[in-house]
Amino acid sequence: MGMSTGSNEEVILQTVKDKGVITLNRPKQLNTLNLSMVRKIYPMLKTWEADPRITMVLIKGVGEKAFCAGGDVKAITDSAKAGDYSYPFFGEEYVLNNTIGTLHIPYIALIDGITMGGGVGLSVHGSFRVATERSVFAMPEMAIGLFPDVGGGHFLPRLGGKLGLYLALTGYRLKGIDVQKAGVATHFVEAKMLDSLEKELLDLDDPGATDISKVLDHYHDQSKLDAEKEFHLQPHMEKINTLFAGDSMEQIFADLEADGSEWSLAQLAILKKMSPLSMKVAFRQLSEGATKSLQAELETEFRIGKHMLRNDDFHEGVRAVLVDKDNKPKWQHSCLEAVSPETVAKFFAPLPEAEELML
Template sequence: MDTNEILLQRAGRLGHIILNRPKAINALNDSMIAAITAALQEWATDDGVETVLLSGAGERGLCAGGDIVAIYRHIQAGADKEVFWEDEYRMNSLISRYPKPIVALMDGVVLGGGIGLSAHASHRVVTERTTVGMPETRIGFIPDVGGCFLYSRAPGELGTHLGLTAGTGTGADAILLGLADYFVDSADLPELAAALADAPADEAIARFARKEVPASGLEKERLWIDACYAYDDAEEILAALQESGEPNAREAAAELAAKSPTSVKLTLEALRRARRMDTLEEVLDQDYRLGIRLLAAPDFAEGVRAQVIDKDRNPKWKPATLAEVDRGTVESYFAGLGEDELGLSSAQMPAGRTKA
């Protein structure tokens, strides 16, 4: 299978999936997700494929996330909202449980859906050019694609900080957060890809991975982040940030206050619930419930309009303040969907992934 937007290549015992929308920083759309899933399913039982490599075309990054402009236009056209997330979340689960090593080259921009595509893989490689993040509260959404599963397991409250403020991190930060495993210089990625055609994933990566990872900027901020984000209430977190003596904390307060109040409260609740969940599939089922309801709420369309369509960067959130988003409203977003559940956590899942 080969499309213009997804390129499939074989070299030795390597199957290589290349996202090929460089002008859009390889943003994912429905056809790309279908092509990636089909290739993974085919190669899972192909004895000629030992390792799968995932990379992005162009110089800007692996993947900037889902194609939110296309989703926005579907919403405006009245399309069925259920179709948007199901295939992507099933792909995320497939990647996390894949029976062969998947090496994800997280070079350049890796945001939103790009995290779901790469950070659930078995071998996750970052570089000095990497920027990772889940920017969804900026557009009236929540960190989905299992982002809350990953962020809830990051050290201390680092994941809470990034999730609520739509913050980003470096390659070194990604390793600290648990989103990545190896740091490789970007100039060495072509040689790494070539090595994967002839050697097992662990052996090939070991040739190029830095033994010492650069310092993480987030690690230096742990003291105030852990203190300010320790609460389970968004208003308390915001007050703690505003009252902190750390300039970076007050900057974080301004960032948080500018985000969709509904998204902030839902994200915090989703992160806290994800900490108590045992599997990625449970969190993806939760993401689906929230995603379906957020598509029908006003903030997602307004956030995309303000950030991507009109680009005025001045969204009018409804409700406009955290205080207006009461507990009952938050709980309603997490309610079960009955027969419309995604059902990943209740399905019989294949055996977990293996490393080379």
């Protein structure tokens, strides 16, 4: 093995033969992503991409619980509370997300374990995503008064039908093979095979995307666990595609209530716990993001994120879910009707030119 920052580092960067390997190394923190990690990964990715000898990049997390459970949002809110709205995490994270999405060499993410928020941004925009039976994928931002960022507005609408919007609004957790069946992962490989898979990938001689795909396909085909199971949401997909197709959040609420089925009312109860403001912002974000490039979407999300830093719901959501953990946030808007189109529009408003993210 070549370059390594050492096993005590938060992220370990190695060159193995002609491959780059990124290992997220904060298992006690579920490999959550922080600013210093972003600042190590990004320049290394650019170096590997510029090196004609490097044929692929593989990213994984230490431990069996998480690939990466998210970004360090508490540090962001702490910074904003202190009056510092310049916290650079969002911008630098999005630049990294964009680099992954535009990388000229194959990028393979082994999303074994919890993959949420920042972990989604480190994986979904790459060429290949490998889920295991331990994978748990979710975008739970509505519950903390945030929005599905890290390019969520780009990839979620592309999952087909209204599945992405449903996942964004409800924070529903996809588990195991469902992560692949939903289209979030490209492959499903049993966790016990990961070491063998990684070795075979790293042993490939000057591989291209086709060679990598053949190896991943082989392991996917050999993974029989849950292979015959129906996608867990399949029985509800017709309702998801119908009841989440409204032209506003108010319409979605009305359609769920009018349907009146046990499942629909259960979804309505979940949505009523979320930040009304976040839901309306996310609804517009995903509607517009369906036709945007990843770069354009990340630039929009940077605007939203900057405005969110100054928003009470984000701080209250982090308090309720991550700090005090009472799960009883007091949202600034009591219902959807209290959130005007003008209020939503403010989150999409351009920033001063010097502050904009330009990709």
